[in-house]
Amino acid sequence: MAKQARAVATRQQIVSAAAATFDRLGFERASLGEIVEASSGLTKGALYFHFKSKDDLAQAVVDRQHTISIAAVEAIATTDASALEQIVMLCHEMGRQIVEDPIVRAGIRLTLEFSAGTTPGKPGPYQDWIEACRHLVETAIAEGDLLPTIEPPVLARFVISAFTGVQTVSNVLDRRADLEQRIDQMWQFLLPGIVTPDRRPDSDRIRLARWIRDPALA
Amino acid sequence: MAKQARAVATRQQIVSAAAATFDRLGFERASLGEIVEASSGLTKGALYFHFKSKDDLAQAVVDRQHTISIAAVEAIATTDASALEQIVMLCHEMGRQIVEDPIVRAGIRLTLEFSAGTTPGKPGPYQDWIEACRHLVETAIAEGDLLPTIEPPVLARFVISAFTGVQTVSNVLDRRADLEQRIDQMWQFLLPGIVTPDRRPDSDRIRLARWIRDPALA
Numbered sequence A, B: 001m002a003k004q005a006r007a008v009a010t011r012q013q014i015v016s017a018a019a020a021t022f023d024r025l026g027f028e029r030a031s032l033g034e035i036v037e038a039s040s041g042l043t044k045g046a047l048y049f050h051f052k053s054k055d056d057l058a059q060a061v062v063d064r065q066h067t068i069s070i071a072a073v074e075a076i077a078t079t080d081a082s083a084l085e086q087i088v089m090l091c092h093e094m095g096r097q098i099v100e101d102p103i104v105r106a107g108i109r110l111t112l113e114f115s116a117g118t119t120p121g122k123p124g125p126y127q128d129w130i131e132a133c134r135h136l137v138e139t140a141i142a143e144g145d146l147l148p149t150i151e152p153p154v155l156a157r158f159v160i161s162a163f164t165g166v167q168t169v170s171n172v173l174d175r176r177a178d179l180e181q182r183i184d185q186m187w188q189f190l191l192p193g194i195v196t197p198d199r200r201p202d203s204d205r206i207r208l209a210r211w212i213r214d215p216a217l218a
Helices: A002-029 A032-038 A044-050 A054-077 A083-100 A102-116 A124-142 A152-174 A179-194 A197-207 B002-029 B032-038 B044-050 B054-077 B083-100 B102-116 B124-142 B152-174 B179-194 B197-207
Strands: none
Touching: A002 A032, A002 A044, A002 A054, A002 A102, A002 B002, A032 A044, A032 A054, A054 A083, A054 A102, A054 A124, A083 A102, A083 A124, A083 A152, A083 A179, A083 A197, A102 A124, A102 B152, A124 A152, A124 B152, A152 A179, A152 B102, A152 B124, A152 B152, A152 B179, A179 A197, A179 B152, A179 B179, B002 B032, B002 B044, B002 B054, B002 B102, B032 B044, B032 B054, B054 B083, B054 B102, B054 B124, B083 B102, B083 B124, B083 B152, B083 B179, B083 B197, B102 B124, B124 B152, B152 B179, B179 B197
C-alpha cells in the first residue's frame, strides 16, 4: 500500500515536471531529458517505468488539466450563486488557473499545438468548459436572468471562445498581467446584450461575482 | 530592371513556401529543407541568397501578413459603410483571410508560438487589428452608432480578443468550417450591449454588413 502511494506520488511528480516543461518549451522542443531535469531527483528509468513516450506524458497532462477544470466547475456549483453569477465566476477561475497553474497552462498550450497542424484537434479543455457553461446558461434562462431567445450551446460556445481570445491576446500583449481586468471588461460589454430587461439594473453586481476558493484546498 | 523584378518574384515565392511550411509544421519543426521542397523549383542557394536564417524567414512572413491586414483595413475604409458596419466587415474579412490565405494563417501561428514561451510576445497581427478597430470605434461613437460611454481602446481590444478566440476554438473543434457563422453569432450577442438605443432596431442590418472584394484584386 505504501508502495502504491509512492508510485502515485512519483507519477504526479513526473506529470508536474512534464507540464512545466511543455508550458515552457512546447511539445516539440520538450525532450524527456528536459523533463527529467525539471523533476527534482527523478531518473529517466523512473520516467520510462510510468510513461511509454512523450505523447503519453502529454496526454497525462491534458487529462490532469481536465480533472482540475471539472473540480472547479463542481466547486462553483455548490455555492448559492445564481447560474449567471456562476458563469462569471467560472471565467475568472479559469483565468486564475491559467495564471497560477502550470498544468492548466500546459494543457491549453498542448491542445492548441495539437490542433494547429492539419490533424483534427483534440477538443481538450474547450469542450469541458463549453459543456459546463452550456448547462449554466440553461439554468440561467430558467432562472429568468438570461433572455429566453438565447440558444444555450451557441452562447456557451461564444463565452468560452471570447474567454479564450481574451486570455490569448492578454498573454501575447501583456504576459497575462491584465487578464482579470480584461475578463471583467468582457462581461461589461456582453451582459447588457444577454440579460433580461428585469436584470439589467443588476448587471454590475453580476459582473463582480467571484468564487473564493476554500483556503484549505489551495 | 528585369533582374530586379525576378529577384522580387523569387523572394515572394520563398516567403509563400515558408508560410505554407510554417502553417503546416510550426516554427520548430519547419526546416529550411522543407521550405525549399515546398517551393517549386527553388534551390537552397537561392533561399540563402535572400534570407540569412529561419528567423529571418519567419519575420518576412509576419511582415507580409501585416501588409495584407493593413490593405484590407484600407480597402474597407474606402467603402461608404458606417464605421460600425466596417468593424463587422473587418472581422469577417479577417476570418476569410485566415481560412483562405496560408500567409495570414502562418503569421498568426508564428505570433502565437513566439508568445507562448517565456519571452515577451511580438504583438504582430493583434496590435494592427486592435489599432484599426480602435479608430473605427471612435468614429462609430461620433456617428451615434455606439454608446458614448464606451472607451474605444477597451472595446477594440475586446472585439479583436473575442474574434481571436472565436477563430481559435473554431479551428480546434471544427477546422474553421463554421467560422463565418461563429463570427456572426459573436455580433449577435455583442451588438445589443454596445449600440445606442436609437440603433438597436438596426442591429440585424449592421450584423449582416459584408465587404465584397473587388474581384480584379482577388
